[in-house]
Amino acid sequence: MSSANWPQRKPTALLVLADGTVIEGDGIGAEGEALGEVCFNTSLTGYQEILTDPSYAKQIVTFTFPHIGNVGANDEDVEDLVPDNAIGAVGAIFRAEVSAPSNYRSAGGLDAWLKKRGVVALSGVDTRALTALIREKGMPNAVIAHRADGVFDVEALKRKAAEWTGLVGLDLAKDAATPAEEVWTEGPWVWNAGYGSHSEPNYTIVAIDYGAKRNILRLMSGHGARVVIVPATTSADDILKHQPDGIFLSNGPGDPAATGEYAVPVIRELAKSGIPMFGICLGHQLLALALGGRTEKMHQGHHGANHPVKDFTTGKVEIVSMNHGFAVDPASLPESVEQTHISLFDGTNCGLRVKGAPVFSVQHHPEASPGPQDSHYLFQRFFQMIHDHRGAKAA
Numbered sequence: 001m002s003s004a005n006w007p008q009r010k011p012t013a014l015l016v017l018a019d020g021t022v023i024e025g026d027g028i029g030a031e032g033e034a035l036g037e038v039c040f041n042t043s044l045t046g047y048q049e050i051l052t053d054p055s056y057a058k059q060i061v062t063f064t065f066p067h068i069g070n071v072g073a074n075d076e077d078v079e080d081l082v083p084d085n086a087i088g089a090v091g092a093i094f095r096a097e098v099s100a101p102s103n104y105r106s107a108g109g110l111d112a113w114l115k116k117r118g119v120v121a122l123s124g125v126d127t128r129a130l131t132a133l134i135r136e137k138g139m140p141n142a143v144i145a146h147r148a149d150g151v152f153d154v155e156a157l158k159r160k161a162a163e164w165t166g167l168v169g170l171d172l173a174k175d176a177a178t179p180a181e182e183v184w185t186e187g188p189w190v191w192n193a194g195y196g197s198h199s200e201p202n203y204t205i206v207a208i209d210y211g212a213k214r215n216i217l218r219l220m221s222g223h224g225a226r227v228v229i230v231p232a233t234t235s236a237d238d239i240l241k242h243q244p245d246g247i248f249l250s251n252g253p254g255d256p257a258a259t260g261e262y263a264v265p266v267i268r269e270l271a272k273s274g275i276p277m278f279g280i281c282l283g284h285q286l287l288a289l290a291l292g293g294r295t296e297k298m299h300q301g302h303h304g305a306n307h308p309v310k311d312f313t314t315g316k317v318e319i320v321s322m323n324h325g326f327a328v329d330p331a332s333l334p335e336s337v338e339q340t341h342i343s344l345f346d347g348t349n350c351g352l353r354v355k356g357a358p359v360f361s362v363q364h365h366p367e368a369s370p371g372p373q374d375s376h377y378l379f380q381r382f383f384q385m386i387h388d389h390r391g392a393k394a395a
């Protein structure tokens with residue numbers, strides 16, 4: 001495949017796909033090699049949040065929007081919990097050369113930030129052609145390599161890409177999660193003021209961390225919760241010891257069905273406790289598994305901040321932020337579970353709830369819900385359930 005590079009110069013970075021396709025570009029970010037699955041993201045911006053979303057572990061993101069990097073990078077727009085671990089996308093691919101940053105929140109350029117974070121990237125790639133290829137053939141395994149001297153052992157890179165077994169069957173959640181319990185009180189970002197903090201929380205939420213995003217935790221804090229983050233492998237007993245008003249199942253990387261014994265049995269037990277429970281993304285998939293459903297690998301996945309999803313419970317279509325390469329098979333859900341959301345692109349399942357119980361989950365990140373009255377309405381739904389549950393307990 002030809003690169004969109006002009007004028008032609010010696011490539012300093014390569015994307016080598018498992019089928020032997022070699023795509024050339026200009027290296028930026030970290031030098032070195034990274035192995036991962038290539039997916040395309042259709043967001044127009046939010047590139048820093050995307051690249052630091054732990055759910056992108058072992059993935060290389062190609063951005064369909066041509067001009068990425070123009071608002072630079074800062075320390076506030078990072079989504080992974082432990083920045084030093086840098087769990088998130090391992091590689092990035094851009095159409096245009098990254099230009100000098102121009103934004104009042106910028107603390108530096110994207111190139112330097114990628115370098116510091118260890119993300120290998122290349123620009124000058126025909127990302128339309130790459131996206132068309134992914135749509136046609138599915139998300140390929142690949143190696144992304146960057147060397148300033150432009151000297152590559154292409155055959156070795158091809159072998160590496162071909163030999164990697166990929167994301168199916170790969171458990172990444174427990175390693176993406178925080179190793180120790182921690183209490184979260186930071187609230188949502190306020191323009192000109194930064195992140196607030198919640199001083200007098202009304203509720204305790206235990207968030208099971210499978211690779212959570214900071215902003216989801218902030219939104220729950222903004223709704224009046226003291227959020228206790230617990231590692232992915234925490235037992236149901238240790239979770240219930242916190243006497244939570246609600247339990248949150250986070251997003252996270254890897255194959256949900258590969259999490260084995262630490263997630264699904266615990267969620268199954270917690271779902272019987274009667275405590276309101278809400279899952280997002282990997283949390284949605286794990287809840288589906290705990291309820292007796294099945295998950296499957298998608299062909300091209302959903303990755304972007306502009307995806308239409310229909311909520312059957314309100315009849316509304318919302319434009320949401322999504323990042324998933326696995327999906328719940330709705331036909332696998334038992335009678336006691338109902339499908340609440342679908343993607344309007346392809347009809348994929350995007351939400352479920354347990355009939356008659358305060359347990360529900362979605363495949364998308366609701367922080368992108370439109371309109372002030374609608375924004376975060378899924379969190380409002382969760383907190384309403386918590387409020388009602390408390391009322392019922394007190395009565």
Ligand SMILES: NC(=O)CC[C@H](N)C(=O)O
Nearest residue numbers: 251252281282324325326
């Ligand atoms: N955003 C997520 O939590 C992703 C879930 C899962 N790893 C997937 O790719 O489908």
